[in-house]
Amino acid sequence: MPNDETKNSSKRDGMLLILKALAHPMRLKIIVDLINDEDDAERHCTSFGLTVSKATRSHHFKLLKDVGLISHIDRGNHSLALLRRVALEEEYPGLIHLLKGC
Amino acid sequence: MPNDETKNSSKRDGMLLILKALAHPMRLKIIVDLINDEDDAERHCTSFGLTVSKATRSHHFKLLKDVGLISHIDRGNHSLALLRRVALEEEYPGLIHLLKGC
DNA sequence: TATAAGGTTTGATAAAAATCGAACGTTTAG
DNA sequence: CTAAACGTTCGATTTTTATCAAACCTTATA
Numbered sequence: 001m002p003n004d005e006t007k008n009s010s011k012r013d014g015m016l017l018i019l020k021a022l023a024h025p026m027r028l029k030i031i032v033d034l035i036n037d038e039d040d041a042e043r044h045c046t047s048f049g050l051t052v053s054k055a056t057r058s059h060h061f062k063l064l065k066d067v068g069l070i071s072h073i074d075r076g077n078h079s080l081a082l083l084r085r086v087a088l089e090e091e092y093p094g095l096i097h098l099l100k101g102c
Numbered sequence: 103m104p105n106d107e108t109k110n111s112s113k114r115d116g117m118l119l120i121l122k123a124l125a126h127p128m129r130l131k132i133i134v135d136l137i138n139d140e141d142d143a144e145r146h147c148t149s150f151g152l153t154v155s156k157a158t159r160s161h162h163f164k165l166l167k168d169v170g171l172i173s174h175i176d177r178g179n180h181s182l183a184l185l186r187r188v189a190l191e192e193e194y195p196g197l198i199h200l201l202k203g204c
Numbered sequence: 205t206a207t208a209a210g211g212t213t214t215g216a217t218a219a220a221a222a223t224c225g226a227a228c229g230t231t232t233a234g
Numbered sequence: 235c236t237a238a239a240c241g242t243t244c245g246a247t248t249t250t251t252a253t254c255a256a257a258c259c260t261t262a263t264a
Contacts, residue, residue: 012204016130023125024252028118045211053254058212060252076260077210094196102114126222147241155224160242162222178230179240 018092021067022099026050027060031069032102034083042073042080120194123169124201128152129162133171134204136185144175144182 022028030048037043045061061081065072069088073080088095124130132150139145147163154162163183167174170189175182190197 012127012130012134015201015204016125016127019121019125019130023118023121025114025118028114028121032114052252054211055213055255056253062212074211074260077208077262078260079211092200094200098194098196098200099117102117154222156241157225157243158223164242176230176241179232179238180230181241 015092017067018069018095021063021069024060026052027064028099028102030060030064030081031083032099034070034081035085035096035099037083040083040085042082045079045081117194119169120171120197123165123171126162128154129166130201130204132162132166132183133185134201136172136183137187137198137201139185142185142187144184147181147183 022031026048029050033048034040034043045057050057050060058079061070061072061079064070064081068084068091070081071084073082085096124133128150131152135150136142136145147159152159152162160181163172163174163181166172166183170186170193172183173186175184187198
């Protein structure tokens with residue numbers, strides 16, 4: 001059974017990944033846009049107005065998915081992003097509210 | 103008068119700086135330690151158990167101060183860090199609570 | 205099924221951050 | 235006042251992250 005130090009440290013590691021993922025202007029914009037869309041609609045990856053190559057765009061969405069901020073529906077020639085709102089609220093309570101105003 | 107887009111974007115810029123500052127294991131540990139110290143004591147920069155050179159340590163504390171997470175009292179041969187708890191709670195409500203558990 | 209329209213992966217390059225040693229500054233102790 | 239102790243700044247290096255073009259993959263459509 002892990003002691004408190006271990007528990008805290010692993011929890012902090014997860015938080016660190018989230019913070020790293022958010023610490024980039026494009027990725028932060030994506031997440032904030034998704035948060036501010038109350039309808040929780042699936043969004044095309046191209047619908048965020050990002051002015052980078054598709055390779056770079058793909059890189060950022062993969063990163064956001066890998067840390068659990070979004071789920072990512074891959075339909076081959078069609079890529080959709082969806083905020084993991086409920087899961088995030090449970091795992092990192094307050095995170096969404098913190099970013100909401102941005 | 104700035105429109106919403108401008109307002110949001112500058113608010114997001116501030117948030118981005120905070121997120122970047124927190125997106126490093128040492129800096130996150132420093133802030134979480136300060137948050138979990140309910141007494142809001144001033145802490146020696148050496149008291150966080152960071153295993154880096156003093157130049158690097160100084161670099162991280164400067165960064166945390168520059169984004170407003172801590173205030174930094176420089177007494178020449180003595181450096182103290184203090185969480186800007188009230189200001190942070192006002193400017194980024196929920197941030198401290200979010201990090202508290204880590 | 206062939207082709208077009210995305211998205212992803214790979215490999216290379218560019219940009220940003222972290223790190224350290226050395227030189228310097230400031231305070232305190234002797 | 236001098237030396238010791240500690241923090242900061244500077245310059246150079248290393249490590250990490252971001253970026254893109256090209257090749258490839260997946261789906262939809264003619």
